[in-house]
Amino acid sequence: MNNFRILAATDTAVGHLPHFMLGGYMLLLVWLCYLGYRKGKATEEDYYLAGRGQGTIVTSLTIMATFFSSAALLGIPGVVYRDGISFFLFALNLPVAGAAIYLLGDRMRKLGKARGYVTPADLVGDYYGGAEVRLLAAATSALYVLPYVIMQIKAGGYLAQRLFPDAPPLEFFGSSFTMYETGVWALSFLTMAYVLVGGMRSVAWTDVIQGILLIFGMLVAGLATIAYFGGLGGYFEAVSALPAKALSAPGYSDKWNAGMLFTICAFASLGSIIQPGQWMRFYAAKDSGTLRKSALVFAVVLPVCFLFGIMLVALGGQVLFPPEITAEGIIPHPSIGAKSSEVDQIVIVMIQRVVPEMLGITFGAIVVTLILIAVLAASMSTADSNLHALSAVLTRDVYDRFIRPQADERERTWVGRIVIVLATMAAVALVEWSQKAGAFNPLELISQLMLLAIAFSSQLLPIAIDVLFLNKGSRQGAIAGLTSGIGLVLLLTIKPEWSFGLTKIVHVSAVGIAANAIVFGFVSRVTKKVPQKRIDEFRRIIKAKG
Amino acid sequence: MLKTRLSKILALIFFFALIMGPGPGLYLVNPSHDNPCSTTFLGMPILFAWSSFWFFVQAGVVLVAYRKLWAKSDNLEE
Numbered sequence: 306m307n308n309f310r311i312l313a314a315t316d317t318a319v320g321h322l323p324h325f326m327l328g329g330y331m332l333l334l335v336w337l338c339y340l341g342y343r344k345g346k347a348t349e350e351d352y353y354l355a356g357r358g359q360g361t362i363v364t365s366l367t368i369m370a371t372f373f374s375s376a377a378l379l380g381i382p383g384v385v386y387r388d389g390i391s392f393f394l395f396a397l398n399l400p401v402a403g404a405a406i407y408l409l410g411d412r413m414r415k416l417g418k419a420r421g422y423v424t425p426a427d428l429v430g431d432y433y434g435g436a437e438v439r440l441l442a443a444a445t446s447a448l449y450v451l452p453y454v455i456m457q458i459k460a461g462g463y464l465a466q467r468l469f470p471d472a473p474p475l476e477f478f479g480s481s482f483t484m485y486e487t488g489v490w491a492l493s494f495l496t497m498a499y500v501l502v503g504g505m506r507s508v509a510w511t512d513v514i515q516g517i518l519l520i521f522g523m524l525v526a527g528l529a530t531i532a533y534f535g536g537l538g539g540y541f542e543a544v545s546a547l548p549a550k551a552l553s554a555p556g557y558s559d560k561w562n563a564g565m566l567f568t569i570c571a572f573a574s575l576g577s578i579i580q581p582g583q584w585m586r587f588y589a590a591k592d593s594g595t596l597r598k599s600a601l602v603f604a605v606v607l608p609v610c611f612l613f614g615i616m617l618v619a620l621g622g623q624v625l626f627p628p629e630i631t632a633e634g635i636i637p638h639p640s641i642g643a644k645s646s647e648v649d650q651i652v653i654v655m656i657q658r659v660v661p662e663m664l665g666i667t668f669g670a671i672v673v674t675l676i677l678i679a680v681l682a683a684s685m686s687t688a689d690s691n692l693h694a695l696s697a698v699l700t701r702d703v704y705d706r707f708i709r710p711q712a713d714e715r716e717r718t719w720v721g722r723i724v725i726v727l728a729t730m731a732a733v734a735l736v737e738w739s740q741k742a743g744a745f746n747p748l749e750l751i752s753q754l755m756l757l758a759i760a761f762s763s764q765l766l767p768i769a770i771d772v773l774f775l776n777k778g779s780r781q782g783a784i785a786g787l788t789s790g791i792g793l794v795l796l797l798t799i800k801p802e803w804s805f806g807l808t809k810i811v812h813v814s815a816v817g818i819a820a821n822a823i824v825f826g827f828v829s830r831v832t833k834k835v836p837q838k839r840i841d842e843f844r845r846i847i848k849a850k851g
Numbered sequence: 852m853l854k855t856r857l858s859k860i861l862a863l864i865f866f867f868a869l870i871m872g873p874g875p876g877l878y879l880v881n882p883s884h885d886n887p888c889s890t891t892f893l894g895m896p897i898l899f900a901w902s903s904f905w906f907f908v909q910a911g912v913v914l915v916a917y918r919k920l921w922a923k924s925d926n927l928e929e
Contacts (some may be wrong), residue, residue, distance in 0.1 A: 314871045391898060393898060394872060394873040394901075394902045395873070396906065397868075397869065397872045397873045397902060397905055398904060400906065400909035400910055400912075401869070401928070403913060404865070404913055404916070407921055420908055492866070538894065541894050541895050541896065542894070543888060544896055545894070545895075546892050549882055549890060551879050552890045552896050553883050553890070553898065554878075554881050554883075556918065561871065563877050563878060564875075566873035566877070567869065567873050567874035569873070570869055570873045571869055576873075597917060597921045597922065600913070600921075601913060601917045604909070604910060604913040605910050608906050608910070612899075612902060612903055613903075
C-alpha cells in the first residue's frame with residue numbers, strides 16, 4: 306500500500322473517522338478558547354498572564370508544549386534522518402533547559418509578581434533603567450518570535466499535504482489554494498482566533514491538550530517503530546547495519562561535531578528556555594513549587610520523548626527509506642520527498658508505514674491520525690505562545706512606551722490583538738514567498754529556523770544572569786552587550802563565511818553570547834553601575850518567600 | 852546558588868555530563884576512521900547508549916537537586 310494513503314484507505318475501513326477526529330480536535334480548541342474567554346477578566350495582566358495563578362499541571366504542560374514546536378516532530382527528526390545518530394546528543398540540551406526553569410524561572414516569577422512585569426523587557430528595562438535596554442530586549446524577543454511562528458505555519462502546510470495528498474486545490478473567492486496553502490491558512494487562522502479571543506488562559510489550556518497529545522504521539526511513534534522491526538533487538542540490529550557515517554559524529558553533513566553539540570546543549574538550551582513565551586509563563590506560574598515541579602517534569606519527560614520516542618522513528622527511517630548521498634548534498638528517499646528540505650517529513654511518512662503494521666489498518670489509522678494531530682498540536686502550541694508573546698512585547702514595550710503612553714489598559718489589549726492579526730498575516734506571507742522562492746530561500750529548513758531563532762533569544766542570557774544573580778552590570782554595558790550579540794548573530798547568519806570557520810565548530814548562539822558577555826563585562830567595568838538601592842530591592846524580592 | 856557542598860557536587864557532575872555527553876567526551880567512543888572502535892555496545896549503536904547514559908546522569912542530578920536542594924530553599928524562604 307502507498308505509504309501516504311492510509312487515511313484514504315480508512316474511508317472503507319472506518320469511514321471518515323480520522324477526518325472527524327481532526328474536526329473534533331479543532332472543535333475542542335474552539336471550546337477551550339470560549340471557556341478561556343468566559344473565565345477571563347478584561348485586564349492586561351489576565352490577558353497576558355492568566356492572572357499569575359497557573360498551577361503545576363497547566364504550567365508544566367504549557368511550558369512543554371511551547372517548547373515542543375514543529376521542530377520537535379518534524380525538524381529534529383529530519384536532522385536525525387539526514388545526519389544519523391550524532392544528533393541524538395542534541396536531546397541532552399533538555400535537562401539543562403529543565404533545570405533553568407527553576408533556577409532562572411523562579412527568580413523571574415518573583416520579580417514579575419512583585420513589580421508587575423509582563424514581558425522580558427519589563428524586567429531588564431526596569432533593572433537597568435532607560436528606554437534603550439527595553440527596546441533592545443523587545444527587538445531580541447521579536448527576532449526570536451517571527452522565525453518560530455513561520456516554521457510552525459510551514460508545518461501546517463506539510464501536514465495538510467500529507468493528510469490529503471490527492472485532494473484538488475480549493476477554490477475560494479476566485480483564488481485557487483493548494484493543500485499546502487490551505488494547511489498554512491487553516492493553522493494560522495485557528496491559532497490566531499483562539500489567541501485573540503482567550504489570551505493566555507486559552508493558550509495555556511489548549512497547550513495542556515496539545516502537550517498530552519505530543520507526549521503520546523512521540524512515544525507511540527517510537528514504540529510502533531520498534532515493534533515494526535520486531536522488538537528492540539530487531540530495531541538495534543537493523544540500525545547497527547547502517548553505514549558508519551550514520552552511526553558516528555559529525556554525521557553525513559559533517560555538522561555535528563562535539564563543539565557544535567556542546568554549545569547547543571549548554572547555551573542554546575538556555576536561550577530557548579528564556580524565549581519571551583517561556584519567560585511570560587514563568588511570570589504566570591502560581592508559586593515556586595509550581596516551577597520546581599515543572600522543571601523536574603520537563604528535564605525527565607522531554608528527553609525520554611526524544612531519545613526513546615521520536616528520534617528512534619527518524620533513525621529507523623534511515624533503514625526503511627535510505628537517503629541518497631550526492632555531490633549536491635543529502636537527498637531524501639523518493640517516498641519522503643524530492644528536495645533536501647523535505648527530510649522534515651520523515652516522521653509523517655514513517656508513522657503511516659509502521660503504525661498500521663503494529664495495530665492493523667483500522668485502529669492503526671486512528672492512532673496515525675492522533676499522531677498527525679500531535680504534529681499539528683506541536684505547531685499550534687508554539688505558534689500560539691509566540692504570537693501571544695509578540696503581542697505583549699510590541700504593545701507593552703513599544704506602543705505603550707513610545708507611541709501612546711497615555712493608552713489605557715483596554716486600548717493596549719486591543720492593540721495587542723491587532724498585533725496578533727498583523728503578525729500572523731506577515732508570517733503567512735513569508736511562508737508563501739518561501740514556498741515560491743527559487744534558489745535563495747533562507748526559510749527552507751525548519752531546524753535551521755529553530756536554531757536561528759534560539760541564537761537571537763540567547764542574547765538575553767548575559768543580562769538575565771546579571772539581573773538574577775550577579776548584579777555587576779551597568780545600563781551602558783547591557784546596551785553594548787546586547788547590540789554586539791544581536792549584531793554578530795545577524796551578521797554571521799547572513800555572512801557565515803565571515804566567522805572564518807568558527808560557526809562550523811561552535812553554534813552561532815555561543816559566538817553571540819561570548820561577544821555579548823565580553824562587551825557587557827568590559828563596558829560595565831568602566832561605566833556607572835546600577836544604583837545600589839535598586840540592586841538591594843531586587844535581591845530582597847528574590848530572597849523573599851512566595 | 853552554589854552555597855552548599857551538595858549543590859557544588861551536583862553542579863560539577865552536571866557540567867561533567869555535558870562535557871562527556873555532547874561535548875569532547877563523545878570522541879572517547881565515537882566510531883570514526885581515526886578511532887575504529889566498535890559501533891555498538893550491548894547490541895545498541897554506541898552513540899545511542901552514550902547519549903542515554905549521560906541523560907540518566909543529568910536526570911539523576913536534577914532529581915536529587917529537586918528533592919534535596921530546591922524544596923529546601925523554598926521551605927527556608929517560607
